[in-house]
Amino acid sequence: MERPLYLDCAATTPADPRVAEVVARLLVEEFGNAGSRTHEYGLMAHREVGRARDRVAGTLDAAPDEVIFTSGATESNNIAILGLAAPGVARSKRHIVSTAIEHKAVLEPLAHLAENGFDVTLVKPDRAGHVDADALLAAIRPDTLLISVMHGNNETGALQPITAIADGLPEDGPYFHVDAAQTYGKETPALRHKRIELISVSGHKVFGPKGVGALLVRRRRGNRIPIQPLMWGGGQERGLRPGTQPVALIAGLGLAAELAEKERTRRMEICQRMRKQAIAELSPLAPTIHGDPQRGVLPHILSIALPGIDSEAIMVALKHVVAVSNGSACTSASYQPSHVLEAMELSEDEVAGTVRLSWSHLTGEVPWNTIVSILADLRL
Template identity: 50%
Template structure:
């Protein structure tokens, strides 16, 4: 197998910057204290560092320091948010939840669990061909017993931005909580997450931090905390919602990665958008279907289906040129049609063969989109390469 020329799968995970790796190593090998140790300087330094990281991350979404708890990533954050709110729903008789059919499995499966084992009613809204769930569609389903709306920020397969900020304003005066899975959007569309969203799940490895670290923002409504119950026990760390020894090195890696990304975000967005335009121009040599609303998408994710070509076969054919995927890394091994594209109502042939290209401009290497397009065009039946 030859060397991969371009890494176009950052929606699955990103490279850890060497500067971030150095920070992680420092807190593993030099300042290696336990942030819960109160009797010596090693622990005091770790505790202070964690507080600084927590305060910084809170500021990125307009939250208070104490409203951020550290987790292993967005999947755990989603589970704490969804399963942790369930006892309040049971106590108050509010067991109705609204979500979308295009959510990540880390949202869909906990909600299915609540539906099947605890009698919750879950509405799975379908977005239509645009891939964007409308605020109106959510509001139409609101009921007096609606406990929660859970809607992702940026879809992990299509890159389509969901109207979470608008929805947060609409729900502000209601008793319904809003949870946002921001794994793909955190840092990329920062203004959205400053809206009054009650619960925000964050994943570090989508933004240059190591795998295994993330956060859950639990924003107060005035003096009232989101009434979460713990789903794990033992130690009482992180407001008793996520017990266990804090991974100081990973937390500091997340802190450093987010700082670096936000410092360079404007350049990142410009370069990512420029690469998107180059990709679409090059793909004009092929016949393809763009999946999702391009006018409401992040600049670094592109989902396309090429006429007459099987996605899995195409990935194999292109593996010497690019690293790409058919969809979520959590389900890509199953070779089933994308549940996201199917929920958008796309024809089975398109939904079964969608390819996701996702990039950070500084991680693609010496990539030539025109060379990629030429390869694809030559594979397509009855397609002229000069189209």
Template identity: 50%
Template sequence: MTVYLDYSATTPVIKEVADLVMKLMTEEYGNAGSRTHDYGAAAKRVVENARAQVAEIAQVDKSEVIFTSGATESNNIAILGLREFAEQSGKKHIITSKIEHKAVLEPIEHLEQLDFDVTYLNATSGGQVDIEQLKSALREDTLLVSVMHINNETGAIQPIAEICQLLADHEAYLHVDAAQSYGKYPFDLDNNRIDFISVSGHKLYAPKGVGALIMRRRGFLKPPLKPIYFGGGQEKSLRPGTLATPLIAGLGLACEVASKNAEVWLTHASELKDEFIAAVTELGAAVNGHNTSPYVVNFSVPGINSEAAIVKLKNIIAVSNGSACTSSSYTPSHVLSAMGLDTNRIEGAIRVSFGINTRDIPYDDITSALRSLL
């Protein structure tokens, strides 16, 4: 049986979450927006409980959480929702990095087409944003700084605490895409200097199709976000549409489970990562990225193309060579390119990612398959 090692792409739904989602789909199926009967009231209580569960991880008030369809939508609301404020205030400068997910880069590119000025930070060879470049890029009219927490391809952990310190006396809003870290890597996101955090359910053992956007107040002031589409007053008038109560409950419970088990999960992943690196190092593999998440290994073996390797490994392990969102037609990774890696190393890069269900990895079969390509 093929061993699944692509948890950065998506995770299985854990049993207690699946059981809760099924119950709310088939037994307690009220609409949280229905105020005239107990079914609706019960659904609303479920949503508010989930809101508190999500909020707990970032140490925010539950009123600062809105539910979305996933981190992509959350990113779009956080970025595009600032457009009106930017135009009114004259602050139309955005800073982001070249290693962000397309769900951040493309909304920013859209604003760039609307005469916003964008600075794209370089990455170090280890995959982190360049703090000194960020410091130099800050301007009086800087509206937004958007930097992810953990990179989805390399697992490189970004210097969020340093960025928060750098922005301590600056009014720019700080957005952190935490799709790969929320609940699993519980560090830095409780920093009050972070204004927006994007959350993805299906990276955290919850269902696909649900996520959240955390919007911290500054004192008593809410961030000046405006809706980017319309059709109802749900979710604080920022995100219209009937709430997916079962999925929201699943995300909430997944966050609670993660909060209780994060330390154990991290230890387990770290052990797997060390073992995997030791195995592929025998083939001369180079790890792409420094200071990376315990859940991810991105590596290249000299002389081996990643597409050929993935085909060879298909019945042994399920892995990838980049973001699942761009894997249908392979193009060289913009993340690895931004790190300055050479073409052969980029074309040979394979991403392996671990999860709570990862147990026995067939290292001998993996190394034998890869060695056959040399």
């Protein structure tokens, strides 16, 4: 049976064939341990890790030693948030500001800190899914340790005003962490703001392999941010992420990062055309579209609500045609209402009827006529 067209790129992307080739070569032929410096295999692996670090750093206008390789954005988020807990306690700074629409990889570490004496303020979005920069900045207190804001929402595609937030932060104020899983390699220029000191990156959202990511930890006036490790043993990645470095995956991320930057404009143009076409083709169904284009939305994500039709029914009806979801991969797996859509204060019908379509520059022709016909039949 022919497989449905994949329209869930916000959950994961296919690996670029050029990236897959490098990963395979390093797994099979040049398989040395980057920590083994006594022979050529280890030295070659060490060089591959260094090259990848240079590539990722170059895309973010950062120094190579500010890039820490991790297993993905979830681990990066945990290190950035939980790793600042002890320094925060030592400085009597136990307040954190974030938003109600963050990924669970941010909200759950924040909940853990809240259970252990920290005060967490979650700023709510408007009904389109955007957070107001002034409202977030107004939540800062003298004891605020960290601001953590997702750049592009993984469910709605709504871009958050990270530049305005960064511009409004005092030089010696709270650290600023951005979860850039959805925007790295796409909206990268905004991430180069020097006041954004912590950035989480995921390999499998930028056409690289799963199981690898990065945390950018910028220096502040030449000083390293005092993040503490969550694990110990081996001292790799400046002691913040010990363990044998997955050379093949790291090299894959490095190449994927470089390719994304070189091809970013073309990729974005393709995704923008696809989004415009999707909205036009779906218009007879009069969907509610989440995210305000005037305030910025990701061109590869389209979140729509079809009131009166349950999202589960939509996904079942379309499963042989296209692969779509009703939220983040984590939320979809739990069969719970989306916390993002609930934070936007949408009606129960809108929450229940929301599906997410997400594509990439590698996506083929979308059978919109078939999709619209199936969805129209659901309303009969």
